[in-house]
Amino acid sequence: MTITITAFERSPDGGKGLARDTRVRWALEEAGLPYEVRLVSFKAMKESAHLALHPFGQIPTYEEGGLVLFETGSIVLHIAQHHAGLLPAETQARARAITWMFAALNTVEPPILEFANARLLESDRPWSKERLPLVVDRVRARLKQLAARLGDAGWLDGAFSAGDLMMVSVLLRLRPSGILDEFPTLAAYVARGETRPAYRRAFAAQLAVNTGKAPD
Amino acid sequence: MTITITAFERSPDGGKGLARDTRVRWALEEAGLPYEVRLVSFKAMKESAHLALHPFGQIPTYEEGGLVLFETGSIVLHIAQHHAGLLPAETQARARAITWMFAALNTVEPPILEFANARLLESDRPWSKERLPLVVDRVRARLKQLAARLGDAGWLDGAFSAGDLMMVSVLLRLRPSGILDEFPTLAAYVARGETRPAYRRAFAAQLAVNTGKAPD
Secondary structure (H helix, E strand, C coil): CCEEEEEECCCCCCCCCCCCHHHHHHHHHHCCCCCEEEEECHHHHCCHHHHHHCCCCCCCEEEECCEEEECHHHHHHHHHHHCCCCCCCCHHHHHHHHHHHHHHHHHHHHHHHHHHHHHHCCCCCCCHHHHHHHHHHHHHHHHHHHHHHHCCCCCCCCCCCHHHHHHHHHHHCCHHHCCHHHCHHHHHHHHHHHCCHHHHHHHHHHHHHHHCCCCC | CCEEEEEECCCCCCCCCCCCHHHHHHHHHHHCCCCEEEEECHHHHCCHHHHHHCCCCCCCEEEECCEEEECHHHHHHHHHHHCCCCCCCCHHHHHHHHHHHHHHHHHHHHHHHHHHHHHHCCCCCCCHHHHHHHHHHHHHHHHHHHHHHHCCCCCCCCCCCHHHHHHHHHHHCCHHHCCHHHCHHHHHHHHHHHCCHHHHHHHHHHHHHHHCCCCC
């Protein structure tokens, strides 16, 4: 059954891998699944045909036969539950890996989203300069706790899992700010994710869309 | 196997059901599972014994035999996957219900968390009054999309599911602000969740902790 995902026709990051389709591409590559991509313009994302797939008018979506999913967490979990390579087989380890997916999306990412909003939506506001350090401190508080748990381990709980895929993807959003580099073990953790062949293929594929060049 | 969750010794909301243990209690009640509760003080939440269970020093946690989970999304999903009452049996419907769990936690809740931060952490800042409407508009944008998808349906996708449990729980955080009431179909959706017997039992149980009275 053909898998089709959607991605930005032109990503706001110009192909730095920060658009959320990269998370899904990465999961598909880890699972060794071929997929097709349908590019969507900003205008089309807000129109009814796309809203029927994704009620919040975003990318990515996931189509497989009659199944339509949105939300990267849900899509990655679906792939991970039906194919090897992203979740441990043992029941308890599996539940813990899924816990890290939720931790990435509901505990670590929200302050990062707030930081992104402060920079993208409020940078021209009179409070921007004074407020930004407060927002950054909320991000740091989470990273400090995450670094304490990771310790000197390679991945969050045993072997690489969908939990790591999601946490690395969330943390990657911070790299341009320099905040990630304040936490060397987390920066190394993210770099470890980026060196995985599946991540490299996913990154190259999304970059190719945004530069108009085919991946090497 | 005994299930033990953690909850605030004294919830910041005084028992209005907004602490996250209510989400887990609700799921356990829908599944008809007995559970025990261990109360944790704010001080103990930041100490090593609790951090070993929950790296971000929060509640709730979930213990069942040797399994330890944190993150309400993960805990509710774990309960839903192993017991009837929270997810459809059919594979595609099940994946869609899980999608709504992630949508609640990673698309609808982040702007609500930002709104909570603006009110709780920045209300004494000089920008507070001017900034708050911007933050509220981000919440409204999501609610508008959610209301458009829900339409006049009772639940988000067919029968009540863990996706509705999580979405209702997330939206409940908005009730005190009055924003929810700007969207009558969403307010009715939340009220529908609150009238479920399982929700009522969960609410009564967390209230009893915070008032020191046993549930009726």
